Amino acid sequence: MIEELAVVVKIENHQVWVEGGQNSACGGCLQKASCTTNAIGSVLKKKSVPVDSDIQLKTGDRVMVAIDENLLLRASLLLYLVPLIALFTGAGMADWLLPVDAHYADLWTAGSAVLSFIVSLWLINKAQSLLILNYYARPVVVRKV
Known part of the structure; x- marks a missing residue:
């Protein structure tokens, strides 16, 4: 503690x-x-x-x-690691789905990465409010x- x-x-x-x-x-x-x-x-x-x-x-x-302190460590992992994984997953999926010679492929990859990052932050926020995680972190x- x-x-x-x-x-x-x-x-x-x-x-x-x-x-x-x-x-x-x-x-x-x-x-x-x-x-x-x-x-x-x-x-x-x-x-x-x-x-x-x-x-x-x-x-x-x-x-x-x-x-x-275990609760703080888990919260840090949730707030830092999950969005980072979502960012790289979004970029990787866009890169994998788009053809190599696609016009503006890099722009689509970057946009997909940013979108997946923002969605992961939104989902973490919703999970905290729905699962009452704030109560346990007090x-x-x-x-x-």
Whole structure:
């Protein structure tokens, strides 16, 4: 689990909203570019984020927020690898289906690649909303600090 210190800013409709807490150690750290704690912390510091919590909390409480790193890895593969495979598959299929001496074959190949890329992004978006993948990717409050 990737954990980050946060502060509860509001509670509404049984939903807890948090913002990133002060993380003074990350400011001077040389490993900042490759650190996952800094990555999740930078998202939390920019805005309030809704998180799930089974713990009774009130505004101003400091909490430890966590998200499963396996879930982040799978989401990264879905969002980066699938569109890339679709891009090359679309180009390959157009190249395979079009005759070699076809007029504007390169343009059709490029258009097919871009179209398959866009369709794959649209399908990923629809799959996320239909399969409620956003619910499972939500951070959770692990403990009160």
